[in-house]
Amino acid sequence: xxxxxxxxxxxxxxxxxxxxxxxxxxxxxxxxxxxxxxxxxxxxxxxxxxxxxxxxxxxxxxxxxxxxxxxxxxxxxxxxxxxxxxxxxxxxxxxxxxxxxxxxxxxxxxxxxxxxxxxxxxxxxxxxxxxxxxxxxxxxxxxxxxxxxxxxxxxxxxxxxxxxxxxxxxxxxxxxxxxxxxxxxxxxxxxxxxxxxxx
Amino acid sequence: xxxxxxxxxxxxxxxxxxxxxxxxxxxxxxxxxxxxxxxxxxxxxxxxxxxxxxxxxxxxxxxxxxxxxxxxxxxxxxxxxxxxxxxxxxxxxxxxxxxxxxxxxxxxxxxxxxxxxxxxxxxxxxxxxxxxxxxxxxxxxxxxxxxxxxxxxxxxxxxxxxxxxxxxxxxxxxxxxxxxxxxxxxxxxxxxxxxxxxx
DNA sequence: GTCTATAAATCGATAGAC
DNA sequence: GTCTATCGATTTATAGAC
Numbered sequence: 378x379x380x381x382x383x384x385x386x387x388x389x390x391x392x393x394x395x396x397x398x399x400x401x402x403x404x405x406x407x408x409x410x411x412x413x414x415x416x417x418x419x420x421x422x423x424x425x426x427x428x429x430x431x432x433x434x435x436x437x438x439x440x441x442x443x444x445x446x447x448x449x450x451x452x453x454x455x456x457x458x459x460x461x462x463x464x465x466x467x468x469x470x471x472x473x474x475x476x477x478x479x480x481x482x483x484x485x486x487x488x489x490x491x492x493x494x495x496x497x498x499x500x501x502x503x504x505x506x507x508x509x510x511x512x513x514x515x516x517x518x519x520x521x522x523x524x525x526x527x528x529x530x531x532x533x534x535x536x537x538x539x540x541x542x543x544x545x546x547x548x549x550x551x552x553x554x555x556x557x558x559x560x561x562x563x564x565x566x567x568x569x570x571x572x573x574x575x576x
Numbered sequence: 577x578x579x580x581x582x583x584x585x586x587x588x589x590x591x592x593x594x595x596x597x598x599x600x601x602x603x604x605x606x607x608x609x610x611x612x613x614x615x616x617x618x619x620x621x622x623x624x625x626x627x628x629x630x631x632x633x634x635x636x637x638x639x640x641x642x643x644x645x646x647x648x649x650x651x652x653x654x655x656x657x658x659x660x661x662x663x664x665x666x667x668x669x670x671x672x673x674x675x676x677x678x679x680x681x682x683x684x685x686x687x688x689x690x691x692x693x694x695x696x697x698x699x700x701x702x703x704x705x706x707x708x709x710x711x712x713x714x715x716x717x718x719x720x721x722x723x724x725x726x727x728x729x730x731x732x733x734x735x736x737x738x739x740x741x742x743x744x745x746x747x748x749x750x751x752x753x754x755x756x757x758x759x760x761x762x763x764x765x766x767x768x769x770x771x772x773x774x775x
Numbered sequence: 776g777t778c779t780a781t782a783a784a785t786c787g788a789t790a791g792a793c
Numbered sequence: 794g795t796c797t798a799t800c801g802a803t804t805t806a807t808a809g810a811c
Binding site: 579584588591623624629 | 795798
């Protein structure tokens, strides 16, 4: 009895997701360039031929992951601004979400994004995504939140861009620390927000 | 007229340093795996054959750079503890040194170290260096400073390890931000130390 | 849909000329 | 000391069998 088209579609979706999950781990651990298609295939439990059945190239897999990571990070900021409460409370909500994310598999996505930002050895399409302003969108999108907090006297009066850099540097650094040292003690949101809060 | 042995030695030292400088840039930009020997040779202005005349392999070049980076970072901590003043003042001195370093070429060394920490695709010798405790030596070496500061009431009372993680995460994140965004506004030492200071 | 065999290209490393 | 030519291994990507 042959499979229905519906079942085939389900298999395809499943495989695609399995490959992406496997690729995320391999890319994070070995980097885009050092990651071999055979590594990804082995991690997912398939032959390397199958990977090429679902993705045109290694670059396409990497691009897909970066896209997902960027979308995810902009979403968190949007949700934060829809939360109730003062700007500082919104920032606290967002920080909590991010810290929670970092503690799980989410740290890998941070590493992928960082590779995309710092490495030259990435697909042209990914470079494009970075240049198109999506790159600093996180900082830009957070500026209104910071400025509102400053007017409310909750956040220290200083260059908002500098404060945003400070904040995201800490977040990014924590994600890396978590990967470097799996059981490292993680600070809570309020400790992170000390870099922003008014005295 | 043939060169004297002295002149030859000088040429060798010079070439070795030129290759290391070029390799630092290439490794930081492309990662250990993606970096090609021909890239390094081109950056230094030599043929790829000459690189192999001075280094046994690509791995050896990478290991040499990681070693230098690790030595440098432990040195700063040692010097900091020899500075006069309170623990917080010593930390401020150290933070200033690091921030100054990051603003220049030093950021590349941070990236190299981070690759060494996070990537699986690195030489066995380098992994050894990390495992041998040199890895978290920065955090360990800073603990006395933090604890002294807590007793003096200058630093907030909390798990010293957690505070060290917070501090170094921020430092590391700032180094990465600086590479991602060459002209990003950098905070001063006191802004960084807000994550440690007592209220 | 999945696998194995294979082509094509890339790159680390060496040998030998100058 | 420096360069060019070349080997050998690895890896991406494809073709074709099941």
